[in-house]
Amino acid sequence: MKLRFFLSEALDSLVRNWVMSVAAIVTVLVSMFVLGIGAVIFVNLEQASSSVRSKLEIEVFMKNTASPDQISQLGDQIRAMPEVRVVNYVSKEEAMNRLRESMKGHEDVLAALSGNPLPPSYEIYLKDPSLIDSVASRFYDNPNVDNDSIAHLGANMSPDATTLKFSTGDPSKLAAIAANMYLIVDNEVMKASGDPSGNNVSVIRAQAGTTAAAHNANAEVYNTDGVKTGGNTSDRVITVTHYIEMGGAGFVALLAVASILLISNTIRLSIFARRREVEIMRLVGATSWFIRWPFIMEGIFTGLVGATGAMVLFLLVQKYFIDKIISQMPFMGMGVDTVSTFWLILSIIGGGCLLGSLGSSLALRRFLKI
Amino acid sequence: MIRFENVTKTYDPNIVGLKDVNVHIERGEFAFLVGHSGSGKSTFIRLLLKEFEPTKGSIAVAGRNLGRMRRAAVPHHRRSIGCVFQDFKLLPNRSVAENVAYALRVTGQPVRSIRRKVPEILQLVGLGEKMNNLPDELSAGEQQRVSVARAFVNHPSLLVADEPTGNLDPDTSVGIMQLLYRINRTGTTVLMATHDREMVDKMRKRVIALEEGSVVRDEDKGLYR
Ligand SMILES: Nc1ncnc2c1ncn2[C@@H]1O[C@H](COP(=O)(O)OP(=O)(O)O)[C@@H](O)[C@H]1O
Ligand SMILES: [Mg+2]
Numbered sequence: 310m311k312l313r314f315f316l317s318e319a320l321d322s323l324v325r326n327w328v329m330s331v332a333a334i335v336t337v338l339v340s341m342f343v344l345g346i347g348a349v350i351f352v353n354l355e356q357a358s359s360s361v362r363s364k365l366e367i368e369v370f371m372k373n374t375a376s377p378d379q380i381s382q383l384g385d386q387i388r389a390m391p392e393v394r395v396v397n398y399v400s401k402e403e404a405m406n407r408l409r410e411s412m413k414g415h416e417d418v419l420a421a422l423s424g425n426p427l428p429p430s431y432e433i434y435l436k437d438p439s440l441i442d443s444v445a446s447r448f449y450d451n452p453n454v455d456n457d458s459i460a461h462l463g464a465n466m467s468p469d470a471t472t473l474k475f476s477t478g479d480p481s482k483l484a485a486i487a488a489n490m491y492l493i494v495d496n497e498v499m500k501a502s503g504d505p506s507g508n509n510v511s512v513i514r515a516q517a518g519t520t521a522a523a524h525n526a527n528a529e530v531y532n533t534d535g536v537k538t539g540g541n542t543s544d545r546v547i548t549v550t551h552y553i554e555m556g557g558a559g560f561v562a563l564l565a566v567a568s569i570l571l572i573s574n575t576i577r578l579s580i581f582a583r584r585r586e587v588e589i590m591r592l593v594g595a596t597s598w599f600i601r602w603p604f605i606m607e608g609i610f611t612g613l614v615g616a617t618g619a620m621v622l623f624l625l626v627q628k629y630f631i632d633k634i635i636s637q638m639p640f641m642g643m644g645v646d647t648v649s650t651f652w653l654i655l656s657i658i659g660g661g662c663l664l665g666s667l668g669s670s671l672a673l674r675r676f677l678k679i
Numbered sequence: 680m681i682r683f684e685n686v687t688k689t690y691d692p693n694i695v696g697l698k699d700v701n702v703h704i705e706r707g708e709f710a711f712l713v714g715h716s717g718s719g720k721s722t723f724i725r726l727l728l729k730e731f732e733p734t735k736g737s738i739a740v741a742g743r744n745l746g747r748m749r750r751a752a753v754p755h756h757r758r759s760i761g762c763v764f765q766d767f768k769l770l771p772n773r774s775v776a777e778n779v780a781y782a783l784r785v786t787g788q789p790v791r792s793i794r795r796k797v798p799e800i801l802q803l804v805g806l807g808e809k810m811n812n813l814p815d816e817l818s819a820g821e822q823q824r825v826s827v828a829r830a831f832v833n834h835p836s837l838l839v840a841d842e843p844t845g846n847l848d849p850d851t852s853v854g855i856m857q858l859l860y861r862i863n864r865t866g867t868t869v870l871m872a873t874h875d876r877e878m879v880d881k882m883r884k885r886v887i888a889l890e891e892g893s894v895v896r897d898e899d900k901g902l903y904r
Contacts, residue, residue, distance in 0.1 A: 314784060325772050589768045592728065593829070594758035595785040596751075 318603035319610060322583075329579035330611060336571050337615025337664060338622070341657055345623045351557035367433040367445045373426075375453040380429060383453060387431055390447075392440050397432040401425050569664060577672035580604060604669045612665025616657050623657070680706045680837055680868045681727065686736035688722050688892075696722035698892035700736070704870060704885075706836070709863045711879050712872040713903055714889035720872035723889070724841045727870075728760060729753050741836060758786055761830030761867075763840040767822045769814040769829075775801065776810040779829045786833065796832060804828045804858060820851035827858050831867075838862055840871040844878065852878060879903040 323330045369387075371380055387396050399407075404427040435441060448454045580587070590600050681704040688696035697719045704710050712720045726733055729745050738745045741759065748756060769778050776797050783793045801807055804824040806817075814822055823843060830838055840859060844852035856878055863869040873879065879886060879902065886901030887894060896904075 311787070321772075586770055586772075589770055590781070590785070591754075592757065592762060592768065593782050593785060594754045594756075595781075596754040599754075599785055 315602040315606055319606035322603065323607055323610060326579055326582070329575070329582065330607075333575040333579065333611045334615045334618070336575050337612050337661055338618040340567065340571055341616050341619035341661055341664075342622050344660070345619060345657055346626070347557075347560055349627075351560070367435070367441060367448075368430050369433065369448050369454055370428045370430040372453055373428050375429075379453045383451065384431060387433060390444065392435050392437065392444055393433055394436045395434040399430045399432060401427055401429050404428070404430065569667065573668035573671045575668070580669075580672050601670070601673055604673055605666050608665035608667075608669030609662050610665070612661035612663070612668075613658065615665075616661025619661070620654055620657050680704050680708070680741060681870065682739040683723075683726075684737050684739075686726065686733045686738060688719075688726060688731075689734045695719075695892040697726070697733070697889075700889075700892075700894055702887060702894060702897070704868065706868055707863075707866050708885060709860070709869045709882075710871070710885040710887060711882070711901075711903075712870060712887050712889065713874060713879060715874065718889040719892040720889060721841055722892075724762075724839050724870070724872060727839060728757055728762065754785070758782075758833060759835050759837065761833065761835040761838040763823070763826050763830050763838070763843045765842040765845040767814070767819075767826045769822060769825060771814060774811050774813060775806060775817070775825050778814065778825055779832050782829045782832050800828045800832045801825075818851075820847055820854060823847060823851075823855050824858065827855065827862075831862055834865075835867065837868045837870070840869070842873055843871065844873065844875055849877070856882070876903040 369383070371383070384396065384398055387393060402425070405425050408427065433444070435444060587600055681702065683700050683702040686700045687698055690696050700719075700723070712723060714720055725731065726738055726745075727740060729748065732746070740756070743756070745756070770781065773781070779797050779800060780793050783796060788796075798807065798810065801810055804827055806821060806824055806828070809817060809821065814825065817825070823846075827843075830840075838859070843859070844855055847855065852875065859869055859871060860882075883900045883902075885899050886896065886903065888896040888904070
C-alpha cells in the first residue's frame with residue numbers, strides 16, 4: 310500500500326518535472342553507453358592480447374646425441390613443472406614432416422639435406438607467459454639440450470605456417486650458428502608457405518654448407534632487421550598487453566566515476582528545485598525515509614530507462630558497426646563475445662539502477678538533515 | 680501542554696531570538712503570542728516544532744522534553760502538532776485533497792480511512808467543492824482553510840499558527856479565526872502568533888506579549904495594547 314503510494318509519487322514527479330527527468334535519463338543513457346563501449350573495447354583487447362600470449366612458447370631442442378631415455382626423462386621433467394600448461398613432443402620424423410609441409414614448392418632445398426638432420430624437440434606452452442625466460446633458463450645447463458637453440462618464440466599469427474622456429478637471445482650468436490651449421494630461410498619462404506603476416510623469420514635447421522641456398526640465406530640474415538629473437542618479442546608482447554590492460558581499466562574506471570558524478574548532480578538539481586516541497590513534508594511530520602523513497606524510485610526509474618536506452622543503442626551500434634569492422638579484420642582473431650552480451654545487458658541495467666538510486670540518495674543527504 | 684523554562688535562543692552571530700522565556704500553557708487553552716515583527720514569535724513556534732534547539736533552557740510539549748528527544752522521534756512529534764503558517768506552505772503541485780491527505784499518509788494510515796477523512800474535513804472548512812483544485816486556483820483565504828484542514832485532520836492535541844491571518848483581508852481573517860476557535864472548542868490547545876490588534880481584542884483570550892525576545896506581559900482575557 311505504501312509502495313503503491315511511493316511509486317505513484319515517483320511517476321507523478323517524473324512527469325511533472327519532465328524536463329529534469331529527460332535530462333537525467335539522457336545523462337544516464339550517454340554515460341552508460343560510453344561505459345559499455347569502453348568495456349567492450351577493453352574486454353576485446355584483453356582477449357586479443359591473451360590470444361597473442363597463448364601463442365608464446367618455448368621450444369627445447371635435444372642434441373642429436375641424446376638417447377631416447379634422456380629424451381623421455383626431460384619430458385617428465387617438463388611435465389612436472391607447475392608453470393607449464395601444455396607440452397608437445399616433436400619427434401625427428403614429425404619435425405621432418407612439418408618441414409616438408411611448409412617447404413612445398415621449395416623441394417630442391419630439402420633434397421639437398423642428407424638424411425634427417427632435425428633434432429627432436431619439446432614445444433612448451435606456459436600458463437603465465439611472463440615466466441618464459443625463467444622457465445627457459447632451466448634448460449641451459451642440461452647436457453642433452455642444444456643450448457643455443459632453446460627458442461623463446463614470439464607471436465606467430467599463423468602457427469600452422471611455422472616450421473621449426475628458432476631464435477636465441479644473442480643475434481651475433483645466431484649469425485655464427487647460421488654460418489656454421491644452419492640453413493636459414495628468410496621470410497620469402499614464410500610468404501610462400503602461407504604466413505599472412507610475412508614478418509616472421511623462420512629458421513630451419515639443416516646440415517651446414519650443403520646448398521647454395523644456405524649461403525644466400527646467410528647473407529640475408531646478416532642484414533635483415535626482420536630477424537626477431539623470440540625473447541625480445543615475447544617481452545615486448547607482454548609489456549604491450551600490460552599497458553593495454555592498465556590503460557583500459559583506468560579508462561573504464563574514469564568513465565564510471567564521471568557517470569556517477571553526472572547523475573548525482575542532475576538528480577541533485579532536480580531535488581534542489583523541490584527543496585521547498587521537502588521542507589513542507591518535514592514540517593507535516595514525514596520521516597526522512599518517507600520523503601526519500603519516492604526520490605529513490607525516481608532515480609531507479611531514471612537509471613533503468615536510461616540504461617535500457619543505452620543498451621538498445623549499444624546493440625544497434627554493435628550490429629551495424631562493430632561486427633562489420635571486425636569482419637574486415639579477420640586476423641585480429643576476435644569478435645564481440647556473444648555470451649558476454651547477456652552479462653553486459655544485465656550489468657548495464659543493474660548499473661543503471663545502482664547509479665540512479667545511489668545518485669538520488671547522495672543528492673538527498675544534503676536536504677534531509679533535520 | 681507547552682512548557683518553556685528559561686529558554687534563550689541566540690542566532691548566529693549574536694542576534695537575540697528569545698531571551699529567558701518562561702511560559703506554561705495548559706491543555707485546552709487558547710493563547711495569543713503578540714509582539715512587533717522581530718520580537719521572537721516565530722522563533723517560539725519553531726522551537727516548539729524542534730526545527731532547532733534552544734541556546735539555553737528546556738522545552739517540553741505534551742510532557743515530552745524536546746531536549747532529550749531522539750532525532751528519529753521528531754517526525755512523530757511534529758505529527759502530534761498541527762501547524763498553520765502565514766504563507767500556507769501547501770505542496771504546489773498537488774490537489775487540495777492530496778495536500779490534506781499527505782498529513783495522513785505520513786502517519787501510515789490505510790487508504791480507505793484517508794478517503795473517508797479528507798472529504799469530511801474539507802467539508803468542515805467549507806471547501807467540499809474545491810477538493811480537486813490546485814492550491815494556486817484558490818483564493819488566499821481558501822488556501823489558508825486548506826492549511827487549517829491539513830493541520831487538524833490528524834486531530835492533534837496542539838495546533839500552532841504563525842500569523843495565519845497575516846496575508847488575509849479582515850473579513851477572511853475572521854473566517855480563519857472562527858475555524859481556530861471551533862478547533863479549540865473540541866479540546867485542542869491553540870497557540871496563535873499574531874500582530875492583528877483587532878482580532879486579539881475581540882477574542883479576549885490569554886495574551887503573551889513579546890518584546891525583543893522577552894515576555895513583557897502574560898495575562899488571561901487580555902488585550903493587545
Ligand atoms: N534564521 C535566523 N537567523 C538569524 N536571525 C534570525 C533567524 N530567524 C529569526 N532571526 C532574528 O531573530 C529575531 C526574532 O525573529 P522572529 O522570531 O522571526 O520574530 P517574529 O516572528 O516575531 O517576527 C529577529 O531579530 C530576527 O531577525
Ligand atoms: Mg514571524
